[in-house]
Amino acid sequence: MSTITVENVWAEFGDQIVIENLDFEVKSGAFLSVVGPSGCGKSTFLRMVLGQDRPSRGRLLLDGKPLPDEPDADRGVVFQRYSVFPHLTVLGNVVLAYELGQSRFLGKLFGAAKRRAKERAEELIVAVGLGAHRDKHPSALSGGMQQRLAIAQALAKDPKVLLLDEPFGALDPGTRAQMHALIKPLWEQAGMTVIMVTHDLKEAFNLGTRVVAFDKVRHDPQAPGRYGARVTYDLDLTREGAVPVLGFARPIPLMAAQ
């Protein structure tokens, strides 16, 4: 189980308010897409769930327990860039996922443990379609292949929550479609909760079981940082019946969120 509860979360940097009063729950095993304009706090929200940033007010819970405020192995992540280690081969990158947690002093496994880690890593590498490239360094891989590697690396730890920060944003449309076809069965198999931040509405609806839109609902032209973003649309895509389309669903009233 991995239900994420967001309780009255605010993100403020100095007197600039980025996110105001987020309050919702992400069901275990859901695939939540977060969309919104640039600078609306989508990535800030993701970093808070990841533990990289702290909410200035409110709490984040995983299965009712507060999320640790630093990254840990429960929460895997794939960033848009720099997600893989340039000094290791494809296989080395995935094996490292096993080595870092298990070996406390050298961060390296030997003998039978190393063999087991290698076997599991190779399964994952084949699952993301990099079987032929296992001995290459990331610099020899295309952008799409690097993201496949990052996904394999994140899945190696069987995280309860997988966080995707515009993971396919830098890829061309063809590669992006391939990545969508890759990530969906992986998520269904693993049964983890996924939160994906994206700019691409089609992608958000394609992959998500739920789409949440962030935006600023109030603006003060004299003080652009005075008001933060909040959830403006919250669409459940698993409902029976017609697929809801953005604009058809009823916007959440301003007062109800407070």
Added chain:
Amino acid sequence: MRRAMNIRPAAGPRLLLAILPFLLLAAVYVIGSAERRAENPNDKLLPPVSEMAATTSRLAFEPDRRTGEITMLADTLSSLQRLALGLGFATVVGLVLGIALGILPVANAGGGALVAVISMIPPMAILPILFIIFGLGELSKVILIVIGVAPPIVRDIAMTVQAIPTEQLVKAQTLGASTWTTVVRVVLPQITPRLIEVVRLQLGPAFLFLIAAEAIASDSGLGYRIFLVRRYLAMDVILPYVAWITLIAFTLDLLLAKLSRKAFPWAYVGERR
């Protein structure tokens, strides 16, 4: 006509272009030396190549009548020992402190300003202090090299560590890494190529401090010899010694460059030829 910045020499012409300036310099020297000799047969300033070769072979192959040692070999060994000790110690200090300053915000807050200030102290200015504290022996010369060379290594390594994308450090943590395993498996391997590069860049300063210390107080070493024979205007010793020191430094630099490329090919992928 192509733009100058787009004209790339092929391998053959490239080699020729590399050798040409050396030949030109040698020719200038030979002509200058011959001119001066023609005017004054006792000229000591620009000795002919034959004279330098004779002196060099005497220093490099025949034992000294007073000490029984081969002068150039003994000088080279004692200088290289000081250099290796100083540079090696500075590298270790630079690596450890640099990583600590780069990865630990607390260490950076506590030590960043100190290192920035210390690296501004001119090492030669505190050489007298070193002589007073550590005596005139080997130690003060090694310490001078360390003090001169370690601060730039510390700062460079700290900056290199800070330049590692945050994404990678976060990613390592999501894979279960501690601070220590992040350092060992993510940070250290990625900065090693840069460390070798920094040591290469510090070879010049290291030799500078070595020769300065030897010139002031020593009884052996390459710098000692040069400053000793200066009194007799013995350019036939000084010039070969300078060439020899240059050759040593150049070889060390080349070896480190080759080692880095061989051991860390991934770090040189994006390099422009």
